[in-house]
Amino acid sequence: MSKIDEKLQPVLDEVLRRNAGEAEFHQAVREVLESLGRVVAKHPDYANHALIERICEPERQIIFRVPWVDDLGQVQINRGFRVQFNSALGPYKGGIRFHPSVNLGIVKFLGFEQIFKNALTGLPIGGGKGGSDFNPRGRSDGEIMRFCQAFMTELQRHLGEYTDVPAGDIGVGGREIGYMFGQYKRLNNRYEAGVLTGKGLVYGGSRARTEATGYGLVYFVQQMLAARDMSLDGRRAVVSGSGNVAIHAIEKMGQFGGRVMACSDSNGYVFDDEGIDLELLKEIKDVRRERLSEYVRLKGAGAHYIENGSIWDVPCEIALPCATQNELTEKDARTLIKNGVIVVGEGANMPSTPEAVNMFQDAGVMFAPGKAANAGGVATSALEMQQNASRDSWSFEQTEERLAQIMRNIHDNCAATADEYSAPGNYVLGANIAGFVRVAEAMRSLGVI
Template identity: 65%
Template sequence: MFGVDEKLESIYKEVTDRNTGETEYLQAVKEVLASLPPVLAKHPEFYEYNIIERLCEPDRQIIFRIVWEDDKGELHINRGFRIQFNNALGPYKGGLRFHSSVYLGIVKFLGFEQIFKNALTGMPIGGAKGGSDFDPHDKSDREIMRFCRRFMTELYRYLGDDIDVPAGDIGVGQREIGYLFGQYKRLTHKFEAGVITGKKLNWGGSQVRTEATGYGLVYFVDEMLRDHKKSFDGMKVTISGSGNVAIYAAEKVTQLGGKVTAMSDSKGVIYDESGINVETVKQIKEIERKRIKEYTKFHETATYYEGGNIWKIKTDIALPCATENELTKKDADTLIKDGVIAVGEGANMPTTPEGIKTFLDAGVLFAPAKAANAGGVATSALEMIQNSRHDVWTFEYTDKRLKEIMVNIYKTCNETSDEFGSPGNLITGANIAGFIRVATAMIDQGVI
């Protein structure tokens, strides 16, 4: 599995034995470990200090029960999680996800990825993740508020602007962030704005935070394209999903001269050869909170495919921005046959290992999630800086900082892939660059 490196084989077996059934987490660990043999050959001290074993075991796993009352007075029980994985580079940092699919393996996978993603930003932030199997869809504002209050009542004692700083993720937007912070303030008697990010602008939030992950993805892919004498200009682009990441990726693609022809949600796909109108999608998804099929009511040129597969639509550039393992080998084969030139991962681990190998073998430019979708956490870190300084930056300045960070991440991944014998393989470059930064800090700080 890892070449002739028997030590890595032994470590991975130990990880699988200790985390049985946590499929997504084990997939994420395997991907990172597969990139490490050339690093370990050059830096045997990483074995000496048991860096890999320490990285694969979270510093802290917090699991708790949440009992909340709905509008009818009925009680419901959910499970909450916070996995504080590694703080060698700074306070734990990572989002909270509220979705019915959340379980320990998902949270650990996301937290493990967050270690390296955060390291790649160059910002002083460690890796963590959290959430609950609570689903805010079809819940009233008061029900969501009651749930958030109970969630924070269990979690607040583990948080702090120099300890652990959560943010939003799927199911956790500015509404939920507000309720969570309000309860934190009530319990601690402190207006500690830097304890959570993704806030509204009027009480400590950052410009560009809403747009950051989607914009950052496109900035990264654009730099990758330019490095190969290409650009978004005149390209057809398909984007899976229609949430925050997908919407703002579509907006930035359009600004750069690309044409987004298809988007999706869990029920189906919209296709508009004339180009998706992003403002319409915002109206449907962000304001009305309806299904993407509503788009056809506003645009006669659009077609809706119930249960459709967006990867069957011919495109130049594919941006998977929906969920993990959504793009399979079969999908990759279809996209390659139809002439795709680049894939950029906006969601976390949206392409299966077999799909990734298919793209790489075919010479398709591939931007991996832990590098390409780091814009969200990078801008969260910028929000933390503003909060610590009691400062407010303009949209233009923050967007400029975001673009600089994403361009630097691309350059770091590309240069690292060259240095360690895998030129152009940004997956290897991202894994190695993030790993070295964290591992070196761990050694500097001793065995803790």
């Protein structure tokens, strides 16, 4: 683990003291602070006026009760969260996650990461995140609708197109966004399309938003390889997860000539000798809403499901963790390196442990951190806000070209920043410093707020 500059150690100590038990948030803060020692050495004024301390403290933390009625008429209680972390660059922007693991520490880690991710897009959006410990798995459409309405009944008072603009995340897709937008519209008596992103195309959504995170990840990896005169063509890849990000990363990999051999869910992973059949995967996950193990039954020969296995045991050149935080461990990193991996691109938020990241960097593996590599989703959400504000709707091709350009800009910014701070090829340091400097300059301009 990298050493934190002595001027920044008191900042971390205070974060640990004031946010006891929030391991993921501690990890996210530490990872950024480890990069900022070079900034403080070059620009000592960044250590003044508690600027870094203010970035580490959310502007607002909202926790609320969500009572709702299930199909049996029983009242259920969940907990809702929204952490509005930093609005120096624009309205808070970040997803809503519905998953049993959601707690305040998880939401704060995600919101903290979102500050820098959003800054890297170059678009006028601040950082925030939200969610609930509600588990949508196994619930009927009616139950999900009633939960979303109950959740939005409280959250809506904290939202607005110039205040806070949520989107989807794990457990929150187009269906859930629709139910929440409907409740917001019902309670506020106005059609404020820009208050939520990830909406359906028929009521203000943006083309290419569904694909954006997975597509953007592959664009970023493609740029990393191109910087070394390499390409994705013919490369073997594995993608963890089998949700929206993973599916569209698999799709874009295929368009660039790569072949994804395996993908996973929480119970295990599928390996296909011929490469993952994208259309079959979409049918299983998007249409049938079944577990990934169904892939083998429907595909037949050549497909294998390894229950409780680690997808990182599959030899590959490109590894794209697209499932959840801390899924790729030091042991997994060692296996990937042994099997010849050359690039790791994070499609999820902080899916690699610090030990794994250090191992990749020490081995010379190109490593793309999530706050840069998966920024395509939030970037396209901001483009959706732009279309809503102008009462416009862009074509898929126009939106994807904007996405591709944004990802190229993020890559080039991270690479140039790493070079500037004498760490060529270190995209982690480049992303952290580039994102921090943009937010810090905005905060300094606005005074002590």
